[in-house]
Amino acid sequence: MKRNAVALTLLAITLTSIAQETDRRHIVLKRPPAFANLPFSDGVLTGDTLYIGGHIGVDPKTGQPPADAAEEARLAVEGVKETLAAAGMTMDDLVSVQVFCSDLSLYDTFNKVYQSYFHGDYPARAFIGSGKLLRGGRYEVLGIAVKKRK
Amino acid sequence: MKRNAVALTLLAITLTSIAQETDRRHIVLKRPPAFANLPFSDGVLTGDTLYIGGHIGVDPKTGQPPADAAEEARLAVEGVKETLAAAGMTMDDLVSVQVFCSDLSLYDTFNKVYQSYFHGDYPARAFIGSGKLLRGGRYEVLGIAVKKRK
Amino acid sequence: MKRNAVALTLLAITLTSIAQETDRRHIVLKRPPAFANLPFSDGVLTGDTLYIGGHIGVDPKTGQPPADAAEEARLAVEGVKETLAAAGMTMDDLVSVQVFCSDLSLYDTFNKVYQSYFHGDYPARAFIGSGKLLRGGRYEVLGIAVKKRK
Numbered sequence: 137m138k139r140n141a142v143a144l145t146l147l148a149i150t151l152t153s154i155a156q157e158t159d160r161r162h163i164v165l166k167r168p169p170a171f172a173n174l175p176f177s178d179g180v181l182t183g184d185t186l187y188i189g190g191h192i193g194v195d196p197k198t199g200q201p202p203a204d205a206a207e208e209a210r211l212a213v214e215g216v217k218e219t220l221a222a223a224g225m226t227m228d229d230l231v232s233v234q235v236f237c238s239d240l241s242l243y244d245t246f247n248k249v250y251q252s253y254f255h256g257d258y259p260a261r262a263f264i265g266s267g268k269l270l271r272g273g274r275y276e277v278l279g280i281a282v283k284k285r286k
Numbered sequence: 287m288k289r290n291a292v293a294l295t296l297l298a299i300t301l302t303s304i305a306q307e308t309d310r311r312h313i314v315l316k317r318p319p320a321f322a323n324l325p326f327s328d329g330v331l332t333g334d335t336l337y338i339g340g341h342i343g344v345d346p347k348t349g350q351p352p353a354d355a356a357e358e359a360r361l362a363v364e365g366v367k368e369t370l371a372a373a374g375m376t377m378d379d380l381v382s383v384q385v386f387c388s389d390l391s392l393y394d395t396f397n398k399v400y401q402s403y404f405h406g407d408y409p410a411r412a413f414i415g416s417g418k419l420l421r422g423g424r425y426e427v428l429g430i431a432v433k434k435r436k
Numbered sequence: 437m438k439r440n441a442v443a444l445t446l447l448a449i450t451l452t453s454i455a456q457e458t459d460r461r462h463i464v465l466k467r468p469p470a471f472a473n474l475p476f477s478d479g480v481l482t483g484d485t486l487y488i489g490g491h492i493g494v495d496p497k498t499g500q501p502p503a504d505a506a507e508e509a510r511l512a513v514e515g516v517k518e519t520l521a522a523a524g525m526t527m528d529d530l531v532s533v534q535v536f537c538s539d540l541s542l543y544d545t546f547n548k549v550y551q552s553y554f555h556g557d558y559p560a561r562a563f564i565g566s567g568k569l570l571r572g573g574r575y576e577v578l579g580i581a582v583k584k585r586k
Binding site: 420 | 531532533534538540543547550551554557558559560561562563564565566567580582584585
C-alpha cells in the first residue's frame with residue numbers, strides 16, 4: 137500500500153511536469169517609448185524552453201543604437217540576458233543563438249563581447265550577414281534556451 | 287488493487303504522451319504549380335511542437351507576390367495560419383516568429399496586418415532586414431508553435 | 437505486488453526520460469585552424485532535440501569556400517549531417533531547416549544537392565536571401581532535429 141502511494145505521488149509529479157510543458161508565459165521587458173505597443177513579446181516560456189525574440193542594441197532611453205559598435209553588441213546581448221533573467225535563466229541555459237549582422241567586418245568585435253557572457257560551453261550559433269536592420273542597428277540577436285537541471 | 291489499476295492506467299497515458307513527443311507529422315499545403323516538388327514541408331509537428339517553414343506572400347494561383355504590400359503581408363501570414371490549422375492549432379499557439387523583410391520601410395505595414403491575427407499576448411519575434419527573397423517577395427515568415435493546454 | 441513493481445519500474449523509466457530532456461551535450465566538430473576557439477558549438481543536444489548552428493560550406497583544410505557552387509552546398513549540408521551524426525541522428529531526423537543564401541540564383545543548385553540527402557518527407561524549411569556571409573560563402577545552413585522513435 138505504501139508503494140502504491142509512492143507510485144501515485146510520483147505520477148502526480150510526472151503529470152504536472154508534462155502539463156507545464158505546454159503552459160506558457162509571455163515576457164515583455166520595459167521598453168523605450170518608441171517601442172511601446174509593438175506586436176511582439178521579448179520571450180515566451182513554455183515548459184523548460186524559452187523562445188527569445190530578436191534584440192537589437194539600443195540605448196534604453198533613446199531607442200537608438202550607440203555610436204560604438206562594441207557597446208551596441210553589449211546592449212543587444214543584454215536584451216537577451218534580461219529576457220532570460222525574467223524567465224529565471226542565465227546565458228548558460230541558451231542552446232541556440234542567431235546573430236544577424238549588417239556589417240560582417242564586426243565579426244570579431246561581436247565575438248569578443250559575446251564570449252564574455254559565457255562560463256563554459258557555448259550554444260550552437262549562426263552568424264548571418266543581413267540587410268539593413270531596424271533603427272539602423274548593426275546586430276539583431278535571438279535564441280532558444282532550455283533550463284538546465286542542476 | 288484498484289489503486290494499482292489507476293496507477294497503471296495513468297502510466298499508460300503518461301507514456302503515450304511521451305512517445306507522441308517524438309512522433310512527427312509532415313504538413314504539405316496545396317501549392318501553386320511552380321512550387322510543386324520543392325524539397326520542403328510547410329510544417330513538421332512533433333509532439334506538441336510545430337515547426338513552420340518560411341512562407342512568402344504569393345497569389346495561390348500565380349505563385350507571384352501581389353502589387354500591394356499589405357496584401358502580400360496578409361498572404362504570407364495566411365500561409366503560416368494554414369499550416370497551424372493543418373496541425374489543429376491557431377496563431378495564438380505561436381511562441382516564436384521570424385520575419386524576413388527585403389524593405390524595412392514596410393515595418394509598420396507588416397505590423398498592422400500581423401497584429402490583427404492575434405487575440406492576446408504576442409509571440410516572441412525577430413524582424414530582420416534580408417537580401418532579396420524568393421519570387422521577388424517582400425516578406426518571408428516562419429515560426430514555432432506549441433499547442434496550448436486549455 | 438508484482439504490478440506495483442512494474443509500475444515503479446515504468447515510473448523510473450519515465451522520470452529518467454524527463455530528466456534527460458533538460459540535460460545537454462555540446463557538440464564541437466573538428467574545425468579548420470582558422471575556426472578554432474570561435475565562441476560556438478556546432479550543435480547542442482538536449483533530450484531528444486538537437487539545435488544545430490549555422491554551417492557554411494568550406495574546404496575542411498583551407499577553411500575557404502570552393503569555387504564550385506554545388507560543391508559548396510554539399511559541404512554546408514555535410515556540416516549539418518556531421519553534427520547530426522555526432523548526436524546519433526540522421527538528416528531524416530531534421531524537423532526544421534533555415535538556408536541563408538547570398539545569391540538567390542543558386543536556389544535550384546542548392547535544392548538539387550539538398551534533396552539528395554533525404555529519404556522520405558522533407559523538414560520544414562525557410563530559404564532566405566541574405567547579405568554577405570562569413571568567409572565569402574554562398575550558403576549558411578542551420579536547423580533543429582528531433583530524434584525519431586522507431
